[in-house]
Amino acid sequence: MPEVGVEEVARELLCARGTVHVWRQKTDKLLRFTSHATSKTMKGKGRKETFPDVSAIVTYMKESAALTTRSIMEYMLQLELAWVTNDMADKRSGLLALQLMCERPANRHDFTSQKPQTAKKSREDLEQTRAEFALDFWRTYAEYEPSEILNVDETAINFDMPPRVFGPGRGRRDAARLRNTSKHAGRMSAGLTIRADAWGSHQGK
16 A cells, blocks of 8 residues: 555545545554454444343344334343343433333344234235245246246336425415416336346336
């Protein structure tokens, strides 16, 4: 790097000049790095978890069918009742602090907040239906090559959507009534096509 300069290295690697400058400052630390070669960080960064047994909480979250913040709280109390009680006593709002402690590992391990939905069929029934359809499909169209089988789906595209509200000045009469203004968006349909050998295309109509 000293021979070619930071700017030349940044241009060659297609990265920011500041990034290369930081690499140059941490050359010795990077060369002493002994973790996995595919690791994207130097490890040891980020906020540390305060709960003593976070791994058990994460395992419980992955195995739970209906995960809620309340269920995580109850499981924390089962594991470390004394620790949770002392931690809540030191906080201004102990319940809020416990809630944030439950949400932190959920966000860190890619759990999302979703609304519960009812399902007409179980996952096992859906898997069986998909398997039966696949067998029936290939039994019927086995004579065709994958490049000759097309899966087409139609989707709607809205464009030129009019504004929902206007912002007229106070005291103006009928300021929101404009002539020759459509209240409906333009709409078109697009057909999305993909071949069985995964070569996709798209066309509008």
